[in-house]
Amino acid sequence: MLSGLQLENVGVSFEATRALEDVNLHLEQGEAVALVGLSGAGKTTLLHTCNAMVSPSTGRVLINGQDLSKISSHALKIARINIGFIHQDLSLVPNLRVIQNVVSGRLGRRSLIGGARDLLFPAGDVTERVYDILTSVGIAEKIYERTDHLSGGQQQRVAIARALFQEPQFLLADEPISSVDPVRAEATIALLKTLCAERNITLLMSLHNLKLATTFFPRLVALREGRVVFDKATDTVLPSELEAIFDLTESSPVSEEARDFEDRLGGRFG
Amino acid sequence: MAGLAEATASSGQRRWILIAIVASGIWASITLDLYPALLVPGQGGLAVVTEFFSYALSPVTTYQSKVPEGTKPLAAQALLAAWHTVKFAAAAMGLSLVGGISLGFLSSYSLMIETRRGITRVIGGTIYAIARLTITLMRSIHELLWAVLFLAAFGISQLGAVIALALPCAGILAKIFSELIDETPRHAAHAAEAAGASPIQIYCFILAPQALPNILAYSFYRFECALRSSAVLGFFGYPTLGFYIAASFENLYYGEVWVYLYTLFLLVAAVDLWSGAIRKRLA
Numbered sequence: 001m002l003s004g005l006q007l008e009n010v011g012v013s014f015e016a017t018r019a020l021e022d023v024n025l026h027l028e029q030g031e032a033v034a035l036v037g038l039s040g041a042g043k044t045t046l047l048h049t050c051n052a053m054v055s056p057s058t059g060r061v062l063i064n065g066q067d068l069s070k071i072s073s074h075a076l077k078i079a080r081i082n083i084g085f086i087h088q089d090l091s092l093v094p095n096l097r098v099i100q101n102v103v104s105g106r107l108g109r110r111s112l113i114g115g116a117r118d119l120l121f122p123a124g125d126v127t128e129r130v131y132d133i134l135t136s137v138g139i140a141e142k143i144y145e146r147t148d149h150l151s152g153g154q155q156q157r158v159a160i161a162r163a164l165f166q167e168p169q170f171l172l173a174d175e176p177i178s179s180v181d182p183v184r185a186e187a188t189i190a191l192l193k194t195l196c197a198e199r200n201i202t203l204l205m206s207l208h209n210l211k212l213a214t215t216f217f218p219r220l221v222a223l224r225e226g227r228v229v230f231d232k233a234t235d236t237v238l239p240s241e242l243e244a245i246f247d248l249t250e251s252s253p254v255s256e257e258a259r260d261f262e263d264r265l266g267g268r269f270g
Numbered sequence: 271m272a273g274l275a276e277a278t279a280s281s282g283q284r285r286w287i288l289i290a291i292v293a294s295g296i297w298a299s300i301t302l303d304l305y306p307a308l309l310v311p312g313q314g315g316l317a318v319v320t321e322f323f324s325y326a327l328s329p330v331t332t333y334q335s336k337v338p339e340g341t342k343p344l345a346a347q348a349l350l351a352a353w354h355t356v357k358f359a360a361a362a363m364g365l366s367l368v369g370g371i372s373l374g375f376l377s378s379y380s381l382m383i384e385t386r387r388g389i390t391r392v393i394g395g396t397i398y399a400i401a402r403l404t405i406t407l408m409r410s411i412h413e414l415l416w417a418v419l420f421l422a423a424f425g426i427s428q429l430g431a432v433i434a435l436a437l438p439c440a441g442i443l444a445k446i447f448s449e450l451i452d453e454t455p456r457h458a459a460h461a462a463e464a465a466g467a468s469p470i471q472i473y474c475f476i477l478a479p480q481a482l483p484n485i486l487a488y489s490f491y492r493f494e495c496a497l498r499s500s501a502v503l504g505f506f507g508y509p510t511l512g513f514y515i516a517a518s519f520e521n522l523y524y525g526e527v528w529v530y531l532y533t534l535f536l537l538v539a540a541v542d543l544w545s546g547a548i549r550k551r552l553a
Contacts, residue, residue, distance in 0.1 A: 095482070095552070107466070108467050
């Protein structure tokens with residue numbers, strides 16, 4: 001059986017809009033890949049397609065060789081249990097405690113009663129595991145705080161802890177650093193990379209920040225207007241290939257950043 | 271410019287709706303012969319009204335009538351009636367919450383239809399339609415009408431009285447709960463769904479906690495309503511405050527009436543204070 005995450009000729013349409021077109025992608029178990037592209041390039045749609053929150057209009061998505069569009073609701077639920085997702089908006093329940101938000105990551109693995117017990121009266125070992133994960137993301141002391149009383153950066157870590165507590169085989173992260181400052185952004189990516197490597201989790205992360213993508217990820221997949229422009233090792237990306245995904249003639253912040261990256265690549269090649 | 275034209279049209283539409291509501295109110299008042307002059311009581315009526323309200327400022331502390339030896343003091347009688355009123359309301363509220371939460375889940379559009387696909391969407395849609403119909407039936411009949419029906423069927427039965435109070439209350443709670451759940455931000459629910467959580471887990475552990483402050487506030491309000499309805503059950507012979515209010519009123523013992531009315535007022539105020547404290551803690 002084929003392992004890992006695979007997209008074969010995937011196309012996604014929303015009414016008249018083509019969000020993804022003929023996307024092919026294969027991620028091996030334990031691999032870390034950054035998904036780059038401008039806003040509206042299709043990064044979020046691609047991530048949502050990977051766990052069947054969005055159904056492809058054409059092509060297929062395979063998780064460990066299993067076609068997500070051809071499996072029963074129950075089998076899909078089982079498949080999703082193995083796919084963690086860190087959402088751009090964090091998607092936490094604001095008035096629950098940190099421990100409860102983290103525990104909610106494993107609801108799919110629990111029965112109704114078991115889930116209720118974990119959330120309301122967690123057993124000692126559940127609390128210990130949550131504490132360990134919160135320690136690894138650096139906010140163990142916040143375990144019993146109300147989530148909406150935490151800062152944006154701390155909430156981001158709760159979202160990461162929830163995804164890790166799910167014990168996924170794959171982790172999809174959609175701009176997980178969008179609400180934190182640049183210093184914390186770098187620390188967050190480094191932390192996620194380390195934790196995924198330790199647990200042999202396949203990581204696919206969408207990023208606006210080219211510098212972080214090239215610093216932390218050995219493989220880049222670039223999207224433009226729903227199509228994969230390139231999918232290659234970061235070391236082999238050419239400056240001209242960047243021009244294909246980022247419009248360098250505009251004086252937008254993204255273009256500035258792309259130019260900066262191009263300079264770095266130019267320096268390397270020069 | 272197209273956006274401005276659209277916004278102007280929408281604003282104009284709202285203005286016409288407001289005018290239509292006011293106009294229909296005036297029309298209904300005229301056809302019902304509702305004239306303010308009718309509020310002025312006649313000579314005899316004025317005397318009764320004056321006497322009744324004069325007792326509001328000086329409620330009695332003992333019975334106005336001669337009562338048999340061994341009868342409980344008036345205050346104790348009022349407290350006992352209040353206790354019965356609370357018991358009926360609490361039992362009805364307990365049943366209503368079970369019914370309201372269950373039917374609220376079944377009549378939530380987002381949980382029964384939006385998050386499902388294939389055959390489960392068809393089944394979910396059917397259950398949703400049946401649940402909505404049931405809720406409408408339950409809340410379209412007033413609790414006092416249910417009480418009359420149960421009284422005719424079972425006689426003076428405490429269970430019948432509790433079910434009569436619970437039925438419309440459960441229907442209203444189910445409607446409000448499902449709407450509160452449907453209006454709750456869906457980000458966390460989508461995240462839980464993406465992680466393999468079932469619809470019922472999403473309802474109980476993700477959406478319900480977010481809607482909880484509003485659900486609690488509305489449940490307390492319905493408890494106030496249940497208290498008032500429980501009191502009125504006394505008019506049918508149940509030992510709640512309404513029984514003593516009706517008896518005292520019929521005998522023109524207005525002082526006693528006010529004692530029972532103030533007891534009811536204190537009950538409702540206590541529930542209001544209690545709910546306020548809980549909501550403050552959850553906010």
